[in-house]
Structures are given as C-alpha cells and as structure tokens.
Amino acid sequence: ASAHHLWPEIDRVTMEQMHYARMSVEDSGGVWQLFAEEGEMKMYRREEEVGGMVIDPLRACHVVKGVTGHEVCEYFFNPQYRLEWEATVETTTVLEKIADDILLFLQVHKRIWPASQRDAVFWSHMRHVPDDKDQDGPPIWVVVNNSVDIPDLPANTGKCVRLLLTVCLMCQTFIDPPKDGAKVTRNDLTCKITYCSVVNPGGWAPPAVLRAVYKREYPKFLKRFTNYVIDQCQDKPILF
Numbered sequence: 001a002s003a004h005h006l007w008p009e010i011d012r013v014t015m016e017q018m019h020y021a022r023m024s025v026e027d028s029g030g031v032w033q034l035f036a037e038e039g040e041m042k043m044y045r046r047e048e049e050v051g052g053m054v055i056d057p058l059r060a061c062h063v064v065k066g067v068t069g070h071e072v073c074e075y076f077f078n079p080q081y082r083l084e085w086e087a088t089v090e091t092t093t094v095l096e097k098i099a100d101d102i103l104l105f106l107q108v109h110k111r112i113w114p115a116s117q118r119d120a121v122f123w124s125h126m127r128h129v130p131d132d133k134d135q136d137g138p139p140i141w142v143v144v145n146n147s148v149d150i151p152d153l154p155a156n157t158g159k160c161v162r163l164l165l166t167v168c169l170m171c172q173t174f175i176d177p178p179k180d181g182a183k184v185t186r187n188d189l190t191c192k193i194t195y196c197s198v199v200n201p202g203g204w205a206p207p208a209v210l211r212a213v214y215k216r217e218y219p220k221f222l223k224r225f226t227n228y229v230i231d232q233c234q235d236k237p238i239l240f
C-alpha cells in the first residue's frame, strides 16, 4: 500500500481521525448537542454551516455487548456485507483494491425525499493500534472513510449530487476475565463504539430538511448496523 499515490493521505487522515475520535470520547461536555438517545446509543451534533450548507459534525457513542471491535470494524469495512445493513445505499462498487485493508468505493445512495440523490467516492481503511490506556488489552480497531476526487469519475455529471464525507468508526474492546481462568465467552465482551462523521451534502438542500434527514436516518443507521453485527457474530467463534 505504501507505494500507492494515495497512501500518504490515507495514513495521515486515518491517524488524525483516530486522534479526533479518541479526544471526542473525553469531551462529553462542550459544544456537542445531544440530539438522539436510544438505550446505550447517544448521538451528538454541532450545528455548522458553510456557504449556507449544513455540514453538522456528528458523533455517536454506543456500547454493545457480545462482540469485539475487530468484528464490528470487519462488518463495517467489508463490502460483501454492506448492502445487508446499509438501508440507504442503492449500489456499492469497489473501484480499486489499494491493499487488503484499503478499498476505493463508489457508492450511490437511495434518494431521500425531498433531497436529490447522492453518490460518494471514498477510500476506506481498516487499521488497529495498541490501546495506550491498556497496552496488554485488545487493540483499538478503526475504519476511516474519506472522500477523494477521482478524475475518471467527475462529480455531478450524472443523476447524482456528489457528497463529501469523512467518517471514523472507532472501537474499543473490553473483556471481563471469567472466573478461575475459564474460556472467554461473548458474555464477557463489551465493545465501546465511537462513530464520527462530517458530511458535506454536495448540492444545496434546505438546512431544516437535511437536519431532519440526519435526525431520522443516523440513529436508524447505527442501530441497524450494530444489531446486524451482533446477529452475525452470535454463533461464530470470537474474532479478537
């Protein structure tokens, strides 16, 4: 991967996003506005507009029992599962396999009335790093999706408005050691998920409309995804 022309950007943005996601876990106060809460899932946003366009940074924190961060990131990254949990995606295409853990996607989203249909071109990188808070514990797993400009796929030529996104799914895994050295089971696993995204919708849409779409779609999106992972993992061996 290091030979690919995008590698320097992929490496830099991935490390920046991981740092941002970890910092945001601490700053629960401050400017974040809690806009949705369902059980363990809490969703925050900051209202920001650029040129009259809504680009509200979003942060979601969720705690899920019975899965590892590696499993959550694998189901998020791997294109073969995408259409099973992503209800708002019409087609997803791997344009280039940059490495085993770096893919270049073209994704066409379903039209969400009254906004026009969107597509996105982005690289997706999955990586794990030691948890500096618990060096000998499970590593932190992360998937970063970041839009990239592809000359061969100029924006806004077809039916879709090209949206720009930077997304980071970061997962910390906690294992409750079972009594008297028994084997770790899924009941001993807890995964702490931090999902951060900044999306520029591309073309103009009324701010109130976009905020309504996000308020409705993001909680559904994260709940559906995490329930899918729990369901897929429950009868499979644990992937640490």
Ligand SMILES: CCCc1ccc(-c2ccc(S(=O)(=O)CCO)cc2)cc1[C@H]1C[C@H]1c1ccccn1
Pocket (backbone or CB within 6 Å): 086, 088, 089, 107, 109, 110, 112, 115, 118, 120, 145, 163, 165, 167, 199, 201, 213, 214, 217, 218, 221
């Ligand atoms: C007007 C455009 C709104 C809009 C902006 C952004 C996204 C979106 C793109 C990518 C990702 S992801 O996390 O990288 C997973 C890969 O698919 C999540 C969300 C989707 C919509 C549309 C489809 C609506 C939506 C909004 C929120 C969550 C899911 N879907």
